[in-house]
Amino acid sequence: MYNDLEKLKVHLQSFGSVRPEAWAVITGLLHFTQIKKGESFNRKPGELAWLSSGILKEYNTFSRKKPSVINFLIPNDSLITRKLNAGYYLKACVDSELYHLGFEELVQLYLQFPELRAIYFSLCAQYDEGQEFRQLLLEEKSASQKIRMMIKRYRHQLNFISRKDICNYLHLNYDYFCSLYAKIL
Known part of the structure; x- marks a missing residue:
């Protein structure tokens, strides 16, 4: 403490x-x-x-x-x-x-x-910057780029965040996200 x-x-x-x-x-x-x-x-x-x-x-x-x-x-x-x-x-x-x-x-x-x-x-x-980051992600057209941006910001925490929550955050279909995520990593 x-x-x-x-x-x-x-x-x-x-x-x-x-x-x-x-x-x-x-x-x-x-x-x-x-x-x-x-x-x-x-x-x-x-x-x-x-x-x-x-x-x-x-x-x-x-x-x-x-x-x-x-x-x-x-x-x-x-x-x-x-x-x-x-x-x-x-x-x-x-x-x-x-x-x-x-x-x-x-x-x-x-x-x-x-x-x-x-x-x-x-x-x-x-x-507020954390809130703004999500808005930038949602404005990004490329799903791959959204995932890369997410990885860059939360690299050390990704293993502790469920993929379902990441999909919800990025507004991506789960199966589509998983296929892209596997290629990017």
């Missing part, structure tokens, strides 16, 4: 300065959650989370007969829950661990340490 907190501190510092007194308050407010494979993480609006280990898949169920995998979160990824995505649910592909802060705790931090806002916005941008 201590090692995870050090990784989180380094991650936050990659976006801006974190004073020792700010870090002490952050660690005092952080919540830790372990999620077993197949279990879900209950999101709350305004919450900010950081995945320390594991893989989470994010589902969108709005206006769909079948839920759509819209994002994969891997270690060191941030997760922001806004009003729009509060209904998207997260499920662990493998045993996962994350640290999170609720909205009230974030407000408390901002009031005490206004410089943390820049870090918060960078963490939001990191999450």
Whole structure:
């Protein structure tokens, strides 16, 4: 756990300065959650989370007969829950661990340490970039290129993500995906 907190501190510092007194308050407010494979993480609006280990898949169920995998979160990824995505649910592909802060705790931090806002916005941008990546995949016409892009981004996690979930994420037929995937690897 201590090692995870050090990784989180380094991650936050990659976006801006974190004073020792700010870090002490952050660690005092952080919540830790372990999620077993197949279990879900209950999101709350305004919450900010950081995945320390594991893989989470994010589902969108709005206006769909079948839920759509819209994002994969891997270690060191941030997760922001806004009003729009509060209904998207997260499920662990493998045993996962994350640290999170609720909205009230974030407000408390901002009031005490206004410089943390820049870090918060960078963490939001990191999450948004993951959402944007999927949009780029869906706009790609070539199924082979979609798979290559997916492999490039999630190379180390692919063995832990089911092919069914990858097909859902890429919007590809399972058999077609498997035939292309075997050729590409």
